[in-house]
Amino acid sequence: MRHGFLLVNKPTGPTSHDIVAIVRRVLPEMHIGHLGTLDPAAEGLLVLAVGAKALKVVELFKGLPKAYEAEVHLGAVSTTYDREGMITETPAKPGWEMPEPAAVQRLLNEKFTGKIAQVPPAASAIKIGGERAYRKMRQGRAVDLPPRDVTITECTLVTYTHPDVRLFVRCGSGTYIRSLAHDFGAALRIGAYLSGLRRTEVGEWKLQNAVAPERARWTDVLPLKEVLKSFPGIIVSVQEAKDLSFGKNIAREVVSNTVAWHEDLPIAILEPTEDGKAHGRKVL
DSSP states (O other), rough: OOOOOEEEEOOSSHHHHHHHHHHHHHOOSSSSSSSSSOOOOEEEEEEEEOOOOOHHHHHHGOOEEEEEEEEEEEEEEETSSBBTOHHHHHHHTTTTOOOOOOHHHHHHHHSSSEEEEEEOOSSSSOOEETEHHHHHHHOOOOOOOOOEEEEEEEEEEEEEEEEEEEEEEOOOTTTTTHHHHHHHHHTTOOEEEEEEEEEEEEETGGGGBBBOGGGGGGGGOOOHHHTTTSSSSEEEHHHHHHHHTTTBBSSSSOOTTEEEEETEEEEEEEOOOOTEEEEEEEEE
């Protein structure tokens, strides 16, 4: 068995949990989770943590940047900001004309690139008073989500054939591409919703290296030694490994999130103590 990460090409339709269930069956391995969900209507790269040790290091990969190919349909809005919601046509007012591609790109650069305030969709999993926003929406109750700052490092117009636009978006964690599509339509004064979404990158990993979930094999799992190569690490002795397993500090100087390795496997995530030792913040 290999502990590590698996790059999966998720199709549209199944939930991220469905994909985890498929991979659990085909490997087989029960200790599998994901680094971040994809909506059922979305497709593309889903990174799975495979094996108990891999699941324990997922916390080190929170907030990874992501990249998407987004299909946006103009001239209509959706209650969920995507094709899954109730769609209402929004015909252009007399005299309205779609700006030229160069003008559209300027709009994307000015309003949808950099640090921006974005209101998440009402049909989202964000909690309001301990309750998911989408549940309140489905029950017909008012959903009032405050704007939050997100970072979009690139928003490029790829193609435009009215009424469909394709965008390439590179963004920070927490960005809702559905909200971007909705806000883009509002800025154009024509309305829009997200009609298709493919995630192409998560951190350093790319969709081109992903496998179909039903074809996953152990040889496709990236070993933890490769997954954790960007984090500082130390090799510990047998006694140090035993001390860490019992919650004891070891006499080593480390920086935050240092990985302790023993016999080619990560055994702990270390933090420095005030007296210059290493503490096992999480024993793997």
